[in-house]
Amino acid sequence: MSQPCKRYLMYVAQNYSYAMLRPLQAAIREQGGEVRWFVEGNEADPGYIKPDETLLTSVAAVKQWRPDAVFVPGNVVPSFIPGIKVGVFHGFNAGKLNRRGREDHFEIRGCFDLYCTQGPDTTERFELLAAEHGFFRIAQTGWPALDPLFSPAADNPYLAPRDERPTVLMCSTFSRNLTCAPILYDKIKALAATGKWRWLIQFHPKMDPVIVEQYKQLQSEHLQFVETDNVLPLLQAADVMLCDTSSVLLMFLLQRKPVVTFRNQAPASHLLNVTEVEQVEAALEQALLRPAELMAEIEQYCQTIHPYTDGQSSQRVLAATNLLVEDGRAGLKPKPLNLLRQFKMRKKLGYWKL
Known part of the structure; x- marks a missing residue:
């Protein structure tokens, strides 16, 4: 039976x-x-x-x-x-x-x-x-x-195969004490205007609506603001992440991709953490080079937090x-x-x- x-x-x-x-x-x-x-x-x-x-x-x-x-x-x-x-x-x-x-x-x-x-x-x-x-x-x-x-979809809407520029994904937590979004707004606006990188922006659903609206106003051929219930395609589409203390950065690291953090609450050797706005651009450029020492730290960290890639x-x-x-x-x-x-x-x- x-x-x-x-x-x-x-x-x-x-x-x-x-x-x-x-x-x-x-x-x-x-x-x-x-x-x-x-x-x-x-x-x-x-x-x-x-x-x-x-x-x-x-x-x-x-x-x-x-x-x-x-x-x-x-x-x-x-x-x-x-x-x-x-x-x-x-x-x-x-x-x-x-x-x-x-x-x-x-x-x-x-x-x-x-x-x-x-x-x-x-x-x-x-x-x-x-x-x-x-x-x-x-x-x-x-x-x-x-x-x-670990099973990427072929129809990822955030991929841009004809755009050869590096893709930067910015994510941020909603906590007023931790979020980098309001502090980095002017810097992101200036960097996006240069057009040297393609930007994807995604925030925690509890983010202050005023901040969300500010970033939506930045949308252009260089920057896309995304509201979604599924962040994984965004993680797969980006080459580097800019973040704060949001746990989404750990998901990004598991792809063996580097993360630049702004005033992270728990800075560590597997992150490129900066504390000043004027340091962000240089840190992103360094991350895109994928230095060997940083990538080795990321690999070791991934084995600790989530060893499964099957x-x-x-x-x-x-x-x-x-x-x-x-x-x-x-x-x-x-x-x-x-x-x-x-x-x-x-x-x-x-x-x-x-």
């Missing part, structure tokens, strides 16, 4: 979650599993759901469907959603500190049964946390969001998840009640039933 296929819920809170979860959806479908989507709050647009995907529009519908596992590329998920809760992260550890002065990437909020880590540097820390707390497991799988990064991280996440689903959390302590956080999520979702 064949076992019934498993059910998996994709839990979306931001538009970037769609592209992060679709490689997992593809792996699930290959194994004959069922997938449904749920959108939390109003910061993610349900319009990104594709015709061949199914959206559950209420918590009641999710509970009726009863998923076996829930994949979350975010920090929290309600306990009243059924299924094993799997944290798959919305980015790499970029060294950002939260308001309590702690590294946000390693903040344990009591929501997850399983964390699927990206590489040794995060696995080691999470294994220590798992031993300390006792209510979740760790599996080093690589990051499913990157599977398509595009099979989704399959590893799915295998670890299925193991825990079948295990039923055996040997794990109960998760904390999180009464205040659960109350806030019930209020946000307008759901008060048990």
Whole structure:
């Protein structure tokens, strides 16, 4: 007698979650599993759901469907959603500190049964946390969001094969304390006007709309401003990145391409970090030369944060998840009640039933 296929819920809170979860959806479908989507709050647009995907529009519908596992590329998920809760992260550890002065990437909020880590540097820390707390497991799988990064699409809309100029991708975080976008605006405007490089600009979806509009006004034959739920084609299309402390820079590095950072919070030898506006142009020129010492540092760093280049991280996440689903959390302590956080999520979702 064949076992019934498993059910998996994709839990979306931001538009970037769609592209992060679709490689997992593809792996699930290959194994004959069922997938449904749920959108939390109003910061993610349900319009990104594709015709061949199914959206559950209420918590009641999710509970009726009863998923076996829930994949979350975010920090929290309600306990009243059924299924094993799997944290798959919305980015790499970029060294950002939260308001309590702690590294946000390693903040344990009591929501997850399983964390699927990206590489040794995060696995080691999470294994220590798992031993300390006792209510979740760790599996080093690589990051499913990157599977398509290692399988470039032929129809990338941001490639310009007839344009021989180097392509610079500028990305920036939205945090007022960390973002380089407002500080570098005049410099980017001046550099783009020279026409010596082709510019692609993409910001975090929470970026200040005033700054977004300023950069949109710079669009020309030399500069394109991009709003998208899938940053991977942009990463593939660029030769070098200009960034700040956004974790997207780590995804770019994994292609073994150099990154120039502006006032990065955690400068290191695998980055070309500058602290003054007038240093940006020279740093980009140096990065485009791909100096051997820098490229060796990048390679060593990539092996630490994400050693997988096979595009099979989704399959590893799915295998670890299925193991825990079948295990039923055996040997794990109960998760904390999180009464205040659960109350806030019930209020946000307008759901008060048990």
